[in-house]
Amino acid sequence: MNVNPNDPKHSESLQRLLKIMNELRAKCPWDKEQTLSSLRYLTIEETYELSDAILENDLNAIKKELGDLLLHIIFYTKITAEQNAFDIRDVIDSLCDKLIRRHPHVYGTAHADDATAVKQNWEQLKLKEKGNHSALSGVPSSLPALLKAIRIQEKARGVGFDWRPDDLASVWHKVNEELQEFVEHIDPITQKPHNQTEAENEFGDILFSLVNYARFVGINPEDALEKTNKKFTRRFLWMENTLRQTGQAMHTLTLEELENYWQQAKKAVDTPTDTTATQQTPR
Known part of the structure; x- marks a missing residue:
């Protein structure tokens, strides 16, 4: 089902939500007190609740959690509008402009034959726009370690640092190589590490290589x-x-x-x- 962007019901629903947000901000004691910082941890919680709903394939719950996240977006932009910084229209327009810039194969003359090419173009354009010195600059430092490993590898792939797509055997060989290096740090008698720090480093390498292999076979390790x-x-x-x-x-x-x-x-x-x-x- 395609969403008709000209359907006035979409505008009416957004306007209704904006009106409710204005009323809550003016009349509700709790909503009056909220700041960008106070909402932050609640937004993280809502994101995880959406993740749970997706894993359970519960579409009713997904609809609810998407609504909660949308409320947070509207709430943030209400606060920033009060600060004369930007409002929801600025956020939407900025997003639309970015989507058009990042999809030159749709809105320009560039070509992208598959999803991999699209992702590579996206990362290269992102680097150019932001002037980042590293392809990894866009990886949030506060991401959980497993998610961070996924994003680091995706960012590296976006600039061409990756195994060949047809060389899955080498990717799996790397997993086995890291496993063997870890085993070499374990005492065969006590089954405990010779050196805890070195064993921990090698175990991290195992996890990182498994994340890499999962990416190649289309499994999201998270x-x-x-x-x-x-x-x-x-x-x-x-x-x-x-x-x-x-x-x-x-x-x-x-x-x-x-x-x-x-x-x-x-x-x-x-x-x-x-x-x-x-x-x-x-x-």
């Missing part, structure tokens, strides 16, 4: 790890609930008994479920 986190949590909660019902404590069981419950948990909670109930039919 999403993959979070799905595993959720899967483990479901199984563990099932075990806790089951043991509670039988009057047993987890710490009193043997490893063999725990493994047996774990296998039961996998069968109980890993059965694929029908998610169509959470999906909406496109209008």
